[in-house]
Amino acid sequence: MMRRLVSVFLACLGALLLPVGALAQDGGAAPDRGVTINVYNWGEYIANGTDGSMDVNAEFTRRTGIRVNYTTFDSNESLYSKLAGGGADYDVIFPSDYMVSKLIDEDMLAQLDFGNIPNFQYVDQQFRNPDYDPDNRYSVPYTWGVVGVFYNTDHIQEVTSWESLWDDEYAGKILMFDNPRDSFAIAQFLLGQNVNTIDPEDWQAAAELLKQQRPILQGYVMDQIFDKMENGEAWIAPYYAGDAAILVDNSENISFAVPEEGTNFFVDAACVPRTSDHQAEAEEYINFLCDPEIAGANMDYVGYSTPETAAKEYIDPEVAKSPLHYPSQETLSRTQVFVNLPGETAQLVDSLWAEVKMGGPGESAVLVAIILGFLGVYIAIIVYKRRKRKRELA
């Protein structure tokens, strides 16, 4: 039996190894330079050859002879923990705005040699020297987008303000972001604050507002908003425009709006960690991604917006015109970008966020009581069993 199992395993492995070997022998390719760069990007954030899109990584290898080990992460925080934990040797990473500034602050990024990135010339002026990298020495923008409100037109007429997310009429049908920065930002726009404020009172006020909203929320979610909005379980939710555009494109009753109070404008940028051994090759990769043709092909798959006007030629013209992907200058003038918060403020935000989600200290007391209760029962059972055994032995 054992032998049979092993042989089945081996057969499966053989079958899996085959296609990889076949891929390596593409015709017309640049000779292998014996270098593999480790690229760490968001999940599903690059065209990968499905659905007739361009396989960007394969194309890069074909043109340059540099192999790519491409892996993915789910949040800026997991990217950070991987980098800080050591043991992972990345050459190109794609943190978002505030994470770029955090990594710069902690001296974890290498200064880029823009001589190796001539395609940086295509990046629009408004995306250069951003707040999170004022001298533009460490990062090259990859994609950008804004946060907006998605709502079901069967139940909601029109959304113009973030206040709709606090509307009693939609109680139980409202969703919120399940991460502190994005959720607080919404309250902060309502209060007219700066999203990067370091005044504790501002954050307290925003937390109060979020606490008021909690009773009428359906929940704090991330990607579940797609399912919940689509099947009508929820009516209104904030999300990243690029991700949720697919909802608007495919359902007649879902609409998108950027509230008048302003919104968060975010950028995911390509950077090279300080620990990289292959900085020149990494820069070559970044340069390749900035090629307008590649950037265009990439954006059609990713759904976010490109920071290069020249790349718009290569993307679906419908998308290039859509205000969902490319909001007007007027809308953009009301946006703010996140930068890294100093340690003290970050801690305050984390604890306030925990309070908002847990519903204040009152409910955590209940939780502690429940845990203590369980412990008590557990200890009682152990003591009872001991006694019983002793009695039996005696």
Next chain:
Amino acid sequence: MTKAIGRVYTFLIFLFLYAPILVLIVFSFNDTETSSRTVWSGFSLKWYEKLFEDRLILEALRNTLLIAVAAAVVSTVLGTVAAIGISSMKRLPKRIMMNITNFPMVNPEIVTGVSMMLLFVFAVGLFGGRSLGMTSIIAAHITFCLPYVILSVLPKLRQMDPALYEAAQDLGCPPVKAFFKVVLPEIMPGIVTGMIMAFTLSIDDFVISYFTSGTTQTLPIYIYSMTRKRVSPEINALSTVLFAAVMALLIVVNVRTAKVNRQIQEMEENG
């Protein structure tokens, strides 16, 4: 009456166990533009098509299977050897040994993961390496699979009559041959169970892999990284394929075993 209730109860239990898998399989055939997981819009095989075009998923799958096979084989060999050693120990050392082997099972995964990462980072640094990868993740998987193999082999050893092994030697069989001819076949069911368990545990481990993987990506890590956008139905399709493969494997193995058992029975009956 009681029989009917029993049937209903069994049915409910099976429903509870298999309904999620059923839903997953059904939605892998969903023809949707928005890659919905809850709204049915017709039958299609497009997610299967996309799955086999998607190099990243296939690569993650290949890594996962490589790691699982390596971890299952090595931990089975090590675990079986360890179980044989433990079973012949005296009472006190045996108890100490068992507690040590059981410890990783009750230890929270996150603790195991982080401590292994620290250890590996230190070890890699010591030997001048740069990055964790396949080797460290396989080592980690072997470690957490070991206790399960030991625990599934030990009872078989206890059930076995020790006189059998001695009898074989009395009849002139050298110890090594006696082990392979007598002991091994006797404990084989335990070894196979342990190996299958190690294999499945390794395939779906996320926490420990996450910390020890370095720049290697396994399937669970890849799936988790999709959650900013949404987990694509390609994953449903992949899970369906894996489920079908495991199902087929188990059926083949069981049918063969049943056949062999029947042959043995017939031989015995015919004398």
